[in-house]
Amino acid sequence: MDTTAATSYPALTGDIETDVVVVGGGIAGLCTAWELTEAGQRVVLVEADRIAAGVTGYTTAKLSVLHTLIYARVRDSFGPEAARLYGESQQQAVERVAAVASRLDIDCELERVPAYTYSESPDGLDAIRDEVAAATEAGLAASLVTETGLPFPVAGAIRVENQAQFHPRKYLLALAEDLAARGGQIFERTRATGLDEGDPCTVTTEAGHTITARQVVIATHYPVFDRGLLFARMEPRRELVVAGPIPAELDPQGVFITTEHNTRSVRTAPYRDGQRLLIVTGEHFTPGTDGVVEHWEKLTAWAQDRFPGTPIEYRWATQDNTSADKVPFIGRFHPGTSRVYVATGFGGWGMSTGVLAGQLLAALITGTEPPWTRLYDPRRLNLAREAGSMLKLQAKVAGHFVGDRLRPSHVDSVDDIGPDAGAVVRIGGRHCAVYRDDAGGLHAVSARCTHLGCIVHFNDAETAWECPCHGSRFGIDGSVIQGPANTPLSQVDVARS
Numbered sequence: 268m269d270t271t272a273a274t275s276y277p278a279l280t281g282d283i284e285t286d287v288v289v290v291g292g293g294i295a296g297l298c299t300a301w302e303l304t305e306a307g308q309r310v311v312l313v314e315a316d317r318i319a320a321g322v323t324g325y326t327t328a329k330l331s332v333l334h335t336l337i338y339a340r341v342r343d344s345f346g347p348e349a350a351r352l353y354g355e356s357q358q359q360a361v362e363r364v365a366a367v368a369s370r371l372d373i374d375c376e377l378e379r380v381p382a383y384t385y386s387e388s389p390d391g392l393d394a395i396r397d398e399v400a401a402a403t404e405a406g407l408a409a410s411l412v413t414e415t416g417l418p419f420p421v422a423g424a425i426r427v428e429n430q431a432q433f434h435p436r437k438y439l440l441a442l443a444e445d446l447a448a449r450g451g452q453i454f455e456r457t458r459a460t461g462l463d464e465g466d467p468c469t470v471t472t473e474a475g476h477t478i479t480a481r482q483v484v485i486a487t488h489y490p491v492f493d494r495g496l497l498f499a500r501m502e503p504r505r506e507l508v509v510a511g512p513i514p515a516e517l518d519p520q521g522v523f524i525t526t527e528h529n530t531r532s533v534r535t536a537p538y539r540d541g542q543r544l545l546i547v548t549g550e551h552f553t554p555g556t557d558g559v560v561e562h563w564e565k566l567t568a569w570a571q572d573r574f575p576g577t578p579i580e581y582r583w584a585t586q587d588n589t590s591a592d593k594v595p596f597i598g599r600f601h602p603g604t605s606r607v608y609v610a611t612g613f614g615g616w617g618m619s620t621g622v623l624a625g626q627l628l629a630a631l632i633t634g635t636e637p638p639w640t641r642l643y644d645p646r647r648l649n650l651a652r653e654a655g656s657m658l659k660l661q662a663k664v665a666g667h668f669v670g671d672r673l674r675p676s677h678v679d680s681v682d683d684i685g686p687d688a689g690a691v692v693r694i695g696g697r698h699c700a701v702y703r704d705d706a707g708g709l710h711a712v713s714a715r716c717t718h719l720g721c722i723v724h725f726n727d728a729e730t731a732w733e734c735p736c737h738g739s740r741f742g743i744d745g746s747v748i749q750g751p752a753n754t755p756l757s758q759v760d761v762a763r764s
């Protein structure tokens with residue numbers, strides 16, 4: 268976000284008609300729109316805010332097929348052929364970025380690097396060995412190593428060759444320009460608020476305009492129109508990132524991840540003065556959880572312990588959704604539709620999967636079925652695979668839905684809220700989310716999430732209201748930052764309550 272210009276595509280100001288409307292301008296939506304334009308379709312893309320500036324703008328952008336320990340999991344749940352299709356589909360997506368960047372001459376800092384999942388503890392070695400076996404069986408160039416470029420010892424790691432890292436906004440903004448130059452239309456600050464699945468379909472915007480299209484793609488990270496009830500099959504999580512310059516000679520030259528220490532992920536990127544920007548991710552937590560500041564401190568301490576002397580110049584947070592069976596949902600949205608498509612549940616691996624989603628959805632819409640169509644089909648529902656995770660998830664949601672209502676307020680009165688702090692307060696029998704700014708001004712909104720009614724919690728590190736049920740996020744003025752909620756929290760007049 269800091270090294271690319273802001274975009275300024277216009278908002279939609281009238282009714283229009285097209286072949287396909289794509290809702291959501293992150294990597295999945297932009298790649299879908301671009302692939303459809305390549306295939307000769309007329310495309311309209313609408314984005315509630317700015318393109319490539321939501322989750323995609325804050326990714327750490329590993330373009331890798333090694334998704335922690337996915338191959339053993341997919342092999343065990345879906346069988347070895349599914350693991351092979353997973354690897355094949357993800358690798359060809361990596362190659363798609365390289366090919367498109369080369370063809371369009373996009374300088375997106377694409378660098379070929381190996382990818383590693385490592386364990387510092389010998390206790391994690393069995394899982395690493397199993398992943399090497401599963402990834403090798405899936406057709407990837409995987410090996411077990413004990414030496415990595417990291418400046419600390421590991422007990423073992425799986426290394427997969429020929430992966431990549433890049434600057435996603437440089438890539439995607441160029442894709443958007445190319446799409447627009449070829450007649451595709453992009454509308455920013457255009458929130459889609461209604462979907463009528465007719466023949467044709469109609470998408471309605473917040474401003475009351477309509478887009479009529481034969482087909483609709485919902486690519487809003489967490490789907491805003493959840494016709495497939497995917498909210499019951501996905502879990503949101505937030506993750507923190509810190510970044511700072513390191514001397515180029517200390518570059519570990521790879522992309523790395525471990526499940527230890529509440530997840531740590533490491534990569535570097537080109538930076539000024541011949542240095543590299545070290546990017547460290549980790550400390551995942553459920554949105555709406557207390558203690559985010561402490562998570563930042565832990566992550567910063569880890570980065571500076573493992574890469575001594577690194578000044579932290581950037582920090583940010585990002586959000587992922589993971590499906591119950593860990594395989595993304597890409598394809599027709601629900602059993603009754605051949606017109607509405609979805610891409611979601613990327614589990615933190617949205618770069619290769621977002622590109623893959625664009626290819627897969629464009630293929631389905633134009634009448635072909637890639638071999639990995641069934642693997643990613645959102646309509647799959649295998650209770651043997653998903654029931655455990657779904658039940659746990661729903662128990663957690665039910666706990667929040669009921670428990671947070673019965674819980675006494677965080678504070679008794681708005682007078683107990685200090686400067687730059689927020690809390691849920693009962694005012695006139697109603698749960699209100701109240702934030703006090705540094706000047707003492709109060710900003711109060713309903714604490715009832717506009718998705719399905721759970722009570723939001725305050726994130727003290729990011730000054731935002733977050734819903735612990737499905738991860739919706741709101742600004743202190745109630746505006747939607749992150750779905751599935753699609754309408755703002757209503758304003759509350761504290762003085763009159």
Ligand code: FES
Nearest residue numbers: 716718719734737
């Ligand atoms: Fe579902 Fe809030 S995100 S109830």
